[in-house]
Amino acid sequence: MTKKIILGVLLFGSYLFAAQIQVPEAVEKELNKSARTLSGSDRVQFINWQKTAYIQLEQIAKESGLPEVEIARIQKRLHQMYGSNYRKQLQVIDDEISDYKELVRRVQEQNANVKPxxxxxxxxxxxxxxxxxxxxxxxxxxxxxxxxxxxxxxxxxxxxxxxxxxxxxxxxxxxxxxxxxxxxxx
The missing domain is CATH 1.20.5 (Single alpha-helices involved in coiled-coils or other helix-helix interfaces)
Known part of the structure; x- marks a missing residue:
């Protein structure tokens, strides 16, 4: 019986360890640096909140249909504006993608109207x-x-x-x- 309990605790602990949100190491370092002023559960909650936002940000960028070069450019600009605040970046990435698509549409429209x-x-x-x-x-x-x-x-x-x-x-x-x-x- 005790073996089962110990085995269960070990499995549960390994499950919790495996369930942690995985982000690139550079992002992890940035988040740890930005959460220095927080402590304990607030720090862990803040970091997990930002990691979740980062993953959502990556997913939105991937599903946007934009070229990789443009996605990287948008992400770089957002990072320059908001640093490691991925929640804020998540709030504005849809606008950035829409702005890019609108710009492309206007350029294509203008090119179509230009007579050769x-x-x-x-x-x-x-x-x-x-x-x-x-x-x-x-x-x-x-x-x-x-x-x-x-x-x-x-x-x-x-x-x-x-x-x-x-x-x-x-x-x-x-x-x-x-x-x-x-x-x-x-």
């Missing part, structure tokens, strides 16, 4: 004509997308070409999805 020079536009028009002639997509479907490209980018054959190349490259995947999901569409 005449030579580039003429070359893109010829390449677009050749691309459309050599595709296996049915003409009726191609005409729908071609009309959309003309509406979205009037007179900008460089943008129309990019749009149509995107459609042509993804069309087999769309077609495959339709074949595999006929029951949903009926």
């Amino acid at each position: 020079d005449e030579a580039t536009n003429t070359l893109a028009q010829r390449e677009l004509t050749i691309t459309l002639a050599n595709t296996t997509i049915p003409k009726e479907i191609l005409d729908i997308y071609s009309n959309n490209a003309k509406e979205l980018y009037p007179g900008n054959y460089v943008a129309q070409k990019k749009y149509m190349e995107s459609i042509i490259s993804t069309f087999p995947q769309v077609l495959e999805w339709i074949k595999n999901n006929k029951s949903i569409l009926n």
Whole structure:
């Protein structure tokens, strides 16, 4: 009986040790440094609170869909602003990600509205004509997308070409999805 109790206590202790929140060593050192003024359970609670925030911060960054370089840049800026206060960083990271995505959207919108020079536009028009002639997509479907490209980018054959190349490259995947999901569409 006593062996079972001792074994249970050992297992429980190892469980508690394994359940500690794992963060990189540099983060651990920063948190310990920032919690120097606290003592006892307040210190442990503060550090665990910040570790949880750090892990949530990393998860949000990973799920944001931003390039790694931009995630690192945002994290560096937040760290410069708030130091090891990961709770505060967690409060503002969504705004930072939204700001970045909005900036990218505005730049893409502006680039789409910029008309290329005449030579580039003429070359893109010829390449677009050749691309459309050599595709296996049915003409009726191609005409729908071609009309959309003309509406979205009037007179900008460089943008129309990019749009149509995107459609042509993804069309087999769309077609495959339709074949595999006929029951949903009926």
